[in-house]
């Protein structure tokens with residue numbers, strides 16, 4: 001998942017909000033628990049510490065200050081509340097005696113040092129006490145220190161267990177929330193992902209048939225899909241109009257150009273009194289006219305193929321013979337060797353052992369082969385090879401060259417109309433960029449496939465796969 005995707009952002013934001021909310025609720029609940037369990041003891045200890053000097057002053061009237069302190073501490077101490085009073089010199093004046101054995105000895109806590117002046121929870125060994133120590137001032141005179149300690153081990157353990165439970169519940173709830181949020185967002189955005197998948201798979205040929213159908217999507221996305229479908233319809237209409245326009249223009253231009261070409265040819269044949277310059281100019285004009293007529297013918301073929309009006313005469317084609325003829329023809333025109341090799345694995349008992357017979361339109365297949373061999377010769381300086389083989393009831397023709405090759409990002413694009421390499425050093429002058437587009441539409445019209453394997457500077461192999469012809473009994 002990309003960090004800039006809507007799914008990622010929504011998931012992270014919702015998870016962050018949930019974690020912050022859950023943590024806040026847990027902290028608040030923990031604080032409330034502490035208030036209920038511990039704070040009462042702190043307040044009580046604060047009250048006793050505040051009242052202690054008054055109590056001593058009251059009891060000392062009958063028997064001196066030390067007796068007053070001792071009586072006060074005996075009176076106030078309980079099973080869990082311990083009191084220790086030390087003189088200014090550090091001698092113990094009074095120390096309460098607590099009954100339960102498990103109450104921590106207050107003298108030991110005081111000896112460990114650092115006693116807070118306001119009541120605080122202190123852990124001592126495995127027990128917890130609320131503890132405070134203050135100067136004892138009687139009638140304006142500092143007579144020593146009074147230490148108070150309330151054992152709250154049970155309450156503190158209850159609080160610890162409560163906080164632990166709360167943390168566990170919060171963590172589990174957070175994990176469940178994270179999973180639920182991630183799942184929900186993924187399912188909510190799935191129709192969008194589906195939409196983009198369908199949209200990116202639509203080819204120009206499917207424009208009129210493909211429709212986005214998102215049955216389970218929410219209304220907003222259905223609305224988007226509806227708008228997308230309408231856009232597809234408009235696109236398909238304008239594509240159709242463009243196709244018709246190209247077809248009509250090609251048709252209208254071809255006739256006058258053929259007439260011009262004819263006149264130029266006859267002028268060249270009969271023009272004995274033409275100057276060298278005039279002969280050259282007419283030859284160039286004639287060659288360009290031929291090239292343009294060929295391009296218009298290609299465009300017409302493509303327009304016919306697009307509208308389904310290109311008819312194929314499917315019949316058994318002896319590929320060995322056809323390929324050998326194409327090789328001879330290309331060798332003659334280009335003066336370059338074209339090698340042919342055959343390998344027939346699943347041979348047909350009804351025909352010669354080595355013959356490979358495909359079901360195709362012979363003339364159109366020949367046109368495609370000439371085009372591919374012509375390209376192979378144009379874009380390489382070595383021998384071109386045509387390999388013929390059969391595999392799993394398919395006839396396969398490879399046209400291999402060891403030329404300039406085609407970089408990977410361009411390999412799908414070479415079959416597009418008017419695509420030509422943008423590198424002027426590797427681009428032929430006389431090409432139109434329509435040859436491979438026509439080859440693809442002709443081969444597909446014969447129920448075959450055309451594919452390409454190529455590596456820059458190593459060469460290219462165009463592969464045509466056609467159905468093997470099977471005689472009907």
Ligand code: ADP
Nearest residue numbers: 375376379405414420421431432433434435436
């Ligand atoms: P063109 O008329 O330009 O040859 P094509 O449709 O036949 O048009 O080819 C399209 C482009 O594909 C060419 O311009 C060229 O860049 C590239 N191409 C075709 N065949 C080969 C090949 N055998 N080796 C390298 N590049 C090729």
